[in-house]
Amino acid sequence: MAAVVLSEPEKLYIVHGVQEDLRVDGRGCEDYRCAEVETDVVSNTSGSARVKLGNTDILVGVKAEMGTPKIEKPDEGYLEFCVDCSANATPEFEGRGGEELGTEITSTFYTVFSSENSVDLKSLCINPREHCWVLYVDVLLLVCGGNLFDAISIAVKAALFNTRIPKVRVLEDEEGSKEIELSDDPYDCIRLNVENVPLIVTLSKIGYRHVVDATLEEEACSLASLLVSVTSKGALTSIKKVGRGSLDPESIFEMMETGKKVGKALHVALQKILDEEESLGTSRQKVGFLG
Amino acid sequence: MAAVTMRLPVPRKPAVVNAPRGSEKHLVAPGDTITTDTGYMRGHGTYVEDDKLIASVAGVVERVNKLICVRALNTRYNGEVGDVVVGRITEVQQKRWKVETYSRLDSVLLLSSINLPGGELRRRSIEDELAMRDCLQEGDLISAEVQSVFTDGALSLHTRSLKYGKLSQGVLIQVSPSLVKRQKTHFHDLPCGASVILGNNGYIWIYPTSEQRDEETGGFITNLEPVSMSDREVISRVRNCIVALVTHKLMLFDTSVLYCYEASLPHQIKDILKPEVMEQIVLETQHRLLDLEG
Numbered sequence: 001m002a003a004v005v006l007s008e009p010e011k012l013y014i015v016h017g018v019q020e021d022l023r024v025d026g027r028g029c030e031d032y033r034c035a036e037v038e039t040d041v042v043s044n045t046s047g048s049a050r051v052k053l054g055n056t057d058i059l060v061g062v063k064a065e066m067g068t069p070k071i072e073k074p075d076e077g078y079l080e081f082c083v084d085c086s087a088n089a090t091p092e093f094e095g096r097g098g099e100e101l102g103t104e105i106t107s108t109f110y111t112v113f114s115s116e117n118s119v120d121l122k123s124l125c126i127n128p129r130e131h132c133w134v135l136y137v138d139v140l141l142l143v144c145g146g147n148l149f150d151a152i153s154i155a156v157k158a159a160l161f162n163t164r165i166p167k168v169r170v171l172e173d174e175e176g177s178k179e180i181e182l183s184d185d186p187y188d189c190i191r192l193n194v195e196n197v198p199l200i201v202t203l204s205k206i207g208y209r210h211v212v213d214a215t216l217e218e219e220a221c222s223l224a225s226l227l228v229s230v231t232s233k234g235a236l237t238s239i240k241k242v243g244r245g246s247l248d249p250e251s252i253f254e255m256m257e258t259g260k261k262v263g264k265a266l267h268v269a270l271q272k273i274l275d276e277e278e279s280l281g282t283s284r285q286k287v288g289f290l291g
Numbered sequence: 292m293a294a295v296t297m298r299l300p301v302p303r304k305p306a307v308v309n310a311p312r313g314s315e316k317h318l319v320a321p322g323d324t325i326t327t328d329t330g331y332m333r334g335h336g337t338y339v340e341d342d343k344l345i346a347s348v349a350g351v352v353e354r355v356n357k358l359i360c361v362r363a364l365n366t367r368y369n370g371e372v373g374d375v376v377v378g379r380i381t382e383v384q385q386k387r388w389k390v391e392t393y394s395r396l397d398s399v400l401l402l403s404s405i406n407l408p409g410g411e412l413r414r415r416s417i418e419d420e421l422a423m424r425d426c427l428q429e430g431d432l433i434s435a436e437v438q439s440v441f442t443d444g445a446l447s448l449h450t451r452s453l454k455y456g457k458l459s460q461g462v463l464i465q466v467s468p469s470l471v472k473r474q475k476t477h478f479h480d481l482p483c484g485a486s487v488i489l490g491n492n493g494y495i496w497i498y499p500t501s502e503q504r505d506e507e508t509g510g511f512i513t514n515l516e517p518v519s520m521s522d523r524e525v526i527s528r529v530r531n532c533i534v535a536l537v538t539h540k541l542m543l544f545d546t547s548v549l550y551c552y553e554a555s556l557p558h559q560i561k562d563i564l565k566p567e568v569m570e571q572i573v574l575e576t577q578h579r580l581l582d583l584e585g
Binding site: 006007013022023024025027028031034036037212262265269 | 379
């Protein structure tokens, strides 16, 4: 992970600040930085989103392709995640440097989305045992500014909300062979229900308290973090602990409660912005990368 | 109470030039033709193609008699003798430290260029060499002055005055070196309660104004007491103001930081980083600075 080196007095300043609920940029321990969300930025994907959380910049593209269902789940489609840490973020990611971080993030997302209710996979089925929709979710890290997991999960949810899967019909021939027909209207598509898609909240332990949305400097002061994935109703779908340090059970409980509270607020804010963007419709001025 | 704000991105507005400047600067982008006159010598940042002088970097054209060069605006720090810099120690080597100052090469701080703790003046011995790490370790921040420039462009720093030395508690911000205005002094004690070091290399250090002024220690003893809440608020506010000024590409000097601080007082500290509040504060600062000039 792109880590920043700090001197001991700098770390002490940050730790004391967190104890008194006043972080370096004036935020409280449970405040997020200002986030910018935009969907439909990449034209040749089924859905895409770009999220800027402070310095962190994430781009997610979702492509829906036809595939065969998995043997153990014949009447469901599935999601495939791929995270690419671009060398644009930091020179350490050049070549194969970003692979370790990429695989860590990918496996975290597989765990988070492993819960059955996150995405309605049955709606992605076309023909049981033969055809289904596979959603390839590709994440691109453009700039690393701390708090990667939260930003990526916000972008994934926004991209899934923006995904439009074309409607297909299955026609049966006289001989029994099945043909798949795509509808002629390019706007005739199905949307995914993202109500239960979880968002990840990272809680970093600094001193005796924990903070959400840590910057790179705060991450350098924290020895242990807890990643909780929360749905919009406040249910936890997974927990993961990262970092060299240890967490005692009491602080884990406190962090989980904070995670649920903050997670619900995140969902509300994100849904509001996605609905606002949708209501603007075609009159929305696309900003993209050159705006 | 958790506060989460999300917004839709807004396209950037082209910068509005408020006041007519005395001499218009000739700004070029890479590929722009500077002149077709062949009588000029080409300097840094230019190249000749088809009898035309073309810029290779984005910046300001500077002309000295027959020499034309382009001074890039978004560039690494190019040090000059006498500049005040804030740097971070990256390596401890034999008889010297390597300091990162956002330049093309790591700067060098020789063991003979620092004040020994205790303030004695003597030749550096083997014991001093072995005790280097007790003085300055990897990750430590120092304020120093550029003593000389090596032939390869690396800077040689020194901390031989009592005002330079190791920095203790505070906040570091990294900005582009072109945004720091060259002034007589770079150490400012702002009347609002914080002190700031505007390093020429773009590293800005904000720290609480210490009460004691007598420092015979030469700046190597670090103060590890917790900073008071009121000082913290001032430091966070100054930090956010500097971030606001830098986002809107205003030059950083003590007056602009102070005016921005005063303009931000009606708002909460964490609200300063919201785009609309930032714009309003910076606009007010710009007006006050123009009134000061005019």
